[in-house]
Amino acid sequence: MxxxxxxxxxxxxxxxxxxxxxxxxxxxxxxxxxxxxxxxxxxxxxxxxxxxxxxxxxxxxxxxxxxxxxxxxxxxxxxxxxxxxxxxxxxxxxxxxxxxxxxxxxxxxxxxxxxxxxxxxxxxxxxxxxxxxxxxxxxxxxxxxxxxxxxxxxxxxxxxxxxxxxxxxxxxxxxLPQNDVKRIIGYAASQSKRSFAALIPEGTYGAVIEAAFRQEVGRTTGRIVSIQHYKLEGTDSTDLVAKTNALASSMKQVDALFIPAGGGVAPLVVQTMTANGTNIGSVKMLGTGQWDTASMQSNPLMAGGWYPGPETxxxxxxxxxxxxxxxxxxxxxxxxxxxxxxxxxxxxxxxxxxxxxxxxxxxxxxxxxxxxxxxxxxxGQNERGLAVFQLTGSGKQAISPAPRDFRTGN
Structure with missing residues (x-):
């Protein structure tokens, strides 16, 4: 020291x-x-x-x-x-x-x-x-x-x-994942999203994400309707599908669904909900910087989803x-x-x-x-000025710019 x-x-x-x-x-x-x-x-x-x-x-x-x-x-x-x-x-x-x-x-x-x-x-x-x-x-x-x-x-x-x-x-x-959570939940709250659900992976990353998620939803005076924890073992998505189905009864009360993991997790969740007849038309999908991939940007299932990241x-x-x-x-x-x-x-x-x-x-x-x-x-941790992006199905577009000044947030 x-x-x-x-x-x-x-x-x-x-x-x-x-x-x-x-x-x-x-x-x-x-x-x-x-x-x-x-x-x-x-x-x-x-x-x-x-x-x-x-x-x-x-x-x-x-x-x-x-x-x-x-x-x-x-x-x-x-x-x-x-x-x-x-x-x-x-x-x-x-x-x-x-x-x-x-x-x-x-x-x-x-x-x-x-x-x-x-x-x-x-x-x-x-x-x-x-x-x-x-x-x-x-x-x-x-x-x-x-x-x-x-x-x-x-x-x-x-x-x-x-x-x-x-x-x-x-x-x-x-x-740091905490910065992602703070930015995306804060932005969602600014857009009148008040009721949240989340699908969070088991493990250390999931624990960090969940703690930040609970803190930020509380800070913005929102409410958490449901949190489902899932485990992935290799390519076996059985538990993820099961936990996605378990959310079905809660989705009518939800403004935004937070899916922090990258890869194919979020598209599988959307596909599963669509297949089981869950109405997600008014639910905003929220992610983290792990969504900043070419496959997510080109996936039509994810069009309209929001995630944070540095300006490009x-x-x-x-x-x-x-x-x-x-x-x-x-x-x-x-x-x-x-x-x-x-x-x-x-x-x-x-x-x-x-x-x-x-x-x-x-x-x-x-x-x-x-x-x-x-x-x-x-x-020893850090804070970053992050933008918010929206997936379009053929790319991404910035919908909220990164701040230029920590003192004012502008």
Missing amino acids: IDTGVLAGLARITKKVQSSVFAGCALLSALVLAGCMGSNLGSYPGPSINSGEPTAATGEVIGTGTVRVGLLLPMSGGGSATSIATVFKNSAELALANFPNSDIQLLVKDTAGTAQGGRAAAQAAIAEGAELILGPVFAPAVSGAAAVARASGVPVVAFSTDVSVAARGTYLLSF TGFKAFSSRYQGAYGSAPPRNATLAYDGVTLAAGLVRSAGPQRFATSILTNKDGFLGIDGLFRFLPN
Whole structure:
């Protein structure tokens, strides 16, 4: 955990994080402090950056700056883990290439995706002078790295979606399911949807989703008519069909049906209800970012459904640049590494010796990245500015834009 009890002095932020032009486009590819829209962030206390001589860097290094940042990836994890590591490393390189005169140097360390690997990688990076850790990707490695970083007073900005590893000093940059639920239920309530039902998968993801769903429906003074929990075993959808049928008697009381899972779950639910004669004509189907797939967008059964997600302009420009540099299209989450690196580079440029202090990283005005507005919460989780999309049967259309300002929600 970062020690903010020993104050090394006060540093007033008088500069704004400067944005870089992304491949000549109008898109701001560097992260900027959202508070730069006319506000002064004031003075923030925090720890001084250790100016002692670090150990010489070993292994792969990206960039030539004077401020060292660890980039912890599952390079030897095998299979999809190694693929993710390669994509994230490429995205990090792209970020430095598109941030002029960045003064950071990335120390790439392998976690193998394990807790032990995360600890070893963090120890090596910190011994070599890393002032910030970006990554790891998987929750066990985040836990391992965080334990080492906390003891050394080095903050971690990780890419895991598992909120159980979030804590003060260990911040998650990923897309968290709670944000999806808050945005879509809040929007539905704003459109006079008051009575909700839900089909929620069993397991950890389902538990997180259900807790957020109950909280958000309560916050909007709505009511929950029914929640059905289902399990999927491979391709066996028997339980899902059974739980869908169990909802039939409640649907006349429901304004919106929340189906958070992606894949073929929501289309099967709609198909099953139609087949058993359930009238769902006035029921709005609600989903999460897991609905943001080509198959969902082209499925006529899902036309009219709503789901949240980041606006797509930034990712399209990023994807084009990435494909031009590496010869393949990046996965959707590749922007996490890009935004993490530009966050670090931007804070080095703007915040001086306080650059990675808790008060800077948890600035309530947040930051602007490829996927829009985000901010870290004191508990290590994050909030994101998300849009709401409607499926059309042949694509999607934005029906509610992402907010540009956390303070006003606009």
